[in-house]
Amino acid sequence: MKPAFSVLFLTTLIGVGQGLQLFIFVLSIFDKQEYSHHYFYVIGSLSALVLCLLGLIASVFHLGHPERAWRAILCWKTSWLSRECLCLPLFMLLTLLYGISLYLNLPYSLWLGFAASVVALALFVCTSMIYACLKFIKQWSTPWTLVNFIIYGTTGGILTSWLCALCTLSNQQQKSDLFAILSGISLLLALSCFLLSLVRNQRPCAASTLQSATGISGSKVKLISRGFTASSFNLKEFFHGKSGRLVLAITWASTLLAFICPLLLVICVVLVDSISLRIAILGLALISHYLGILAERWLFFACAEHPQNIYYRY
Template identity: 35%
Template sequence: MHPAPSVIIFTTLSGLGFGLLTFLGLGKPEVTGWVAFVFYAIAFGFAVGGLLASTFHLGRPERAWRAFSQWKTSWLSREGICAVAALVVMGLFAFGAVFLDTHWWALGWIGAALSLATVFTTSMIYTQLKTIPRWNMSLTPVMFLSFSLAGGSLLAGAEALAPWLLAIAGAVQLAYWAKGDQAFATSGTDMGTATGLGDRGTVRAFEPPHTGSNYLLREFVHVVGRKHAQKLRVIAFALGFALPLICLILPVEGLMLKHLLAGIAVLLHIAGVATSRWLFFAQAEHVVGLYYGKR
């Protein structure tokens, strides 16, 4: 799949933002006034920024509002609704915390649930696609949710939880790669089933429909990004999980140093998750490539 920057930025940032909103809604940390303002500014900045970025890959962004209508069948529609609901509910909760010095806990819990639901619905947009075996796995939503919770706990400064959530997210990442590498082969789809000619012999693409490229090849058969996949996996894992974990568990004295390390951990984690998302798209092979003898 073509790793469009808008979609990578969207899933990375909004995952982090909604992860932080989940923790804030649950009162971890329980903040009010100016401190709360800074926390919510970061959370809304990431969540809204990500959502706005996602509209850049639309052919007709001015009609984006129509995407809220088909929640009965469409995960993309459900995601839009969850995202707006989460932002509105958490916006009210934030208003109480920042300006009135009060916590409306019922709103917080609902907001936290909606924030997680947003991340889940985002992941289901990809998971539902049978055409992309590497995404069509139950590990995909697990990965999105574990990343969001790990990133959210890092941003929330949840010292006790963050190392565990980072370790879990890292393990899920490794499992996702291991299972994803087998996904296309085990899906049972090959050039034989694609053309229906498989039981007659070995099918080889002899001549493509056009000498030039086309939308399908540009969108679905993106081989350039896969070239350095193994190196990028090491980078993604180190930046996203291993190094932030080390930053958190280093036994250091002094609040300043601790905050500095936590800040570094956040930046490393964001870079790592963005790298992982690049691979999530670039390594995803769409079955339509088979018609072109490609993966």
């Protein structure tokens, strides 16, 4: 498939926002000092909201007719895309209310956080199922699609929450050891899932072949004409058109930027005492991770083999 950069930014930005909201809510449950750190949670929830808002803005550039975007919710009974379009604004609303309730120290803030977290999980399901429900694209039609969306989003959320903690909490309150351990574990889990997905997608079972499509059982069926004398939608949008060498380079870049470099930078943060230096290093780790996840999301789309490419790719 040909990746649309607006979709890359949409899925990665809202993923980090969802992961951030989920993590700060879970952290708030186990916070023994209750809401003495409430500014950390307020900044965290507002950061999640801003990330989702940026993702929503990015999605507009993918629309041919933005004025008709509201129609996307009409098929919510059958379409995962419609369900995502309903869950995203609901998640943003609940996250905003959660942040406001924390700022005002309202007694029901925990319930708002719980509701926002449930919707965040539902949004992860909806976003991933847009792709996982397509049985004819074997690279997507797997439980790993949902797992990867959740783990990548949560990993970015943990790193972002750590940065929020460094910027808002004192040295005694920052819980750097906890953040470092969770960041390291999440990065290793994300790396494992990434590598397993690469291995699985090397030789997935093709949904269709020239033999099955034509009814010819011969082993040497060859396509000699794809039926086009000029460019068309089929030739442009279902194959990325990049060389195998470039795809391999992006794979390595994703591995290094999204997982290896952030992991090394997290170790550096633990070894450094200066708060300003910690913030700078962690900010660099977060930027590296996000650029790597953008590359991974490009691979997610680019390596998906649509059956029509059997006839129109070459």
